[in-house]
Amino acid sequence: MQRWKDWFPCQGDQGIGIFSSLRRLSINGVSNWRVAYLKTLCDKLVASIAGYKQLSTLRVQECKGVVCGIRVDLEQLKDITLAYVPEFRFQTKGFMTGLRKVEKLTIADCNDPEVTWPYLISLRNLCISTDSKLQQLHQLASLQTLYMYKCQSHLVLKEEEEEIEGSSLSSSHCRRKEEASCLETMAIVDCPSITFHPKDTLKHLEVSNCYQLESISDSLLWDNTCFEFIDIYDCENLKSLPKGLCHLTSLRFFYLRNCGSLVSFPSGGFPTRAANLFYIAMASCSKLDTLPHGMNLNSLEKLSIAYCNGLTPILEQGLSSNLAHLTIWKPYNCKPLSHWGLTLNRLTSLKDLWLGGVDLRLSSFPPEGEEMLLPKSHIILNISDFPNLRHPSSQGYRFLTSLESLEIRDCPKLEYFPEDLALSLTQLRIYDHCPVLRKRYKPGNAKDWATIAHIPYIDIGDLPLEQ
Structure with a gap:
């Protein structure tokens, strides 16, 4: 062209x-x-x-x-x-x-x-990266999806109707205050200092890369029970979240990531009556001293916590037996794994467990004790960043008969894993500084290679091996 x-x-x-x-x-x-x-x-x-x-x-x-x-x-x-x-x-x-x-x-x-x-x-759908009269967007009565990129303005979506000078629109085309709003999805991306007051029909909210944003109006959540999805990330100066999170009974997904200035969570935590809260993910909120209440809801199936404080009290409260996916990655100021009070054996629906950097002194995984036995429902296990881990627990895997995928990384002293564990595996990955394991199970080592050779997919070191 x-x-x-x-x-x-x-x-x-x-x-x-x-x-x-x-x-x-x-x-x-x-x-x-x-x-x-x-x-x-x-x-x-x-x-x-x-x-x-x-x-x-x-x-x-x-x-x-x-x-x-x-x-x-x-x-x-x-x-x-x-x-x-x-x-x-x-x-x-x-x-x-x-x-x-x-x-x-x-x-x-x-x-x-x-x-x-x-x-x-x-x-119905508006994508805009300009500051052209954003204050008038509340006049879009049929708007369902709003995507804003690199805007610097005060956005209001709850104002009453304004008169349009010289307008020839009939009254049926104008939005009256009592008419129901349509806006359901809003994404605000790379808008340094924007403030906004959205409508109470909002279901999906994404706020990201707003580096001057320090707070979000309490009106965002106070009268809105429609919220299903909230994702706030890469807002480094965000210090507080809006009140009213505990009232969002329709909430299904909550993500909070890379908000390093956030110091507290709204009182009340997550809604105790939320029947559909499915996934909570929080990462890299280093100044957040305590995590919110409500992470043990029966509806919760996926929980991911990484690079955050305040993990121990949450684990001591106990987690839902319906939890299917659990990720705990390099928590700050956390007790040793054996003192967590985490009862893995009670997580009877758990299928996917990712643990990384949770106990730098741990020499055996999982720690000894009936409460730390991995449940038989387990399918995927990923362990990482255990610098002193030397061997697997003698009893921790005895019920683990359905494991399909095992991933081990950054465990420099780990010598072996249970041979019985390999019987059900379809995928095995060992990489990122696991020198002892890589040497022991590399192809050509007749004795130890024979214990894993039947696994359809093996990745040891740089090159994957598919049987």
């Missing part, structure tokens, strides 16, 4: 007008166009879309400018993308009235397009 120089091989000034049934138009980064009948370069090319009532998708990217000067009834237009357009002007509001059926709009790196949001009465 970069070498394309000739415009359409047509006579006169027809241009793209010869395509009367055009449904999709894309103009993107063609810098060497040679339009013979205009004797100008591409940056002076004027392409009109006024006559294309069947157009359903419009992409305008890397063009010098876009000027919307007349009313255009694009009856079938549903998807618009405007990207990298330095000059963007609406000369009349009539143009916006012709976009009533647009359902998806993407505006990226455009110079403050003056969009009159209420005219977009069918808009």
Whole structure:
């Protein structure tokens, strides 16, 4: 496309007008166009879309400018993308009235397009990286998904309707205060200092890379029982979370990662009546002294905690017997594994266990004791970063007859693993500084290799071996 120089091989000034049934138009980064009948370069090319009532998708990217000067009834237009357009002007509001059926709009790196949001009465999905009147987004009555990238503004999605000067919209097209909101999904990415007050219908929230964000308004959660998914990560200056987490009875997924300034969790913790809370993941929140209550809910099936304080009290409370996936990775200021009070034998649904860097002095895994016996439901076991681990427990694996995958890494002193354990394995991985194991079980060592040779997939060292 970069070498394309000739415009359409047509006579006169027809241009793209010869395509009367055009449904999709894309103009993107063609810098060497040679339009013979205009004797100008591409940056002076004027392409009109006024006559294309069947157009359903419009992409305008890397063009010098876009000027919307007349009313255009694009009856079938549903998807618009405007990207990298330095000059963007609406000369009349009539143009916006012709976009009533647009359902998806993407505006990226455009110079403050003056969009009159209420005219977009069918808009369901909006992706925007500009600060163009974000305060008016609450006027989008049909909006379901909002993605914001590199915006620096105060975003309000709960305001009452504003009057539109000179508006010709009928009352049925305007959003009244009592009408139900539609917004369900919102993602705020790389917006340094944004503040926001979303609607109470929100189900899915992602906030990431907002490096100046210190707090999130309590109104986010206080009146909202619809939340199902919350993911907050890479917000290094975030110091507090909104109150009301304990009231989110519909919550299913909660992720909190790389928020190094967060010092406390809202009182009440996770909702005790949450019947659907399925997955909690918290990582790299080094200043968080205590983890929240509610991690032992019966509904919880996946729990992941990495690089955090306050783990011991949570384990002492006990975990749900319905827990199927448990990851504990390099916790801070944690008691030795044998003092955790973690009763693995009671986790009768546990299928996947990942433990890493949890006890630097441990010499035998799991620690001796009936409560530390690995349950027979176990399918995947991953142990890592045990610098003094030398041998497996003599009794800890006796019920482990269904194990399919074993992964061992960064255990430099570990000498062997139980031979009986290998009988059910379909995958074995030993790498990242396990010199004793790698030497003992490498191919060619007749005695020890024979104990694992039947395993379909083996990865020892740099190269995987598939049987």
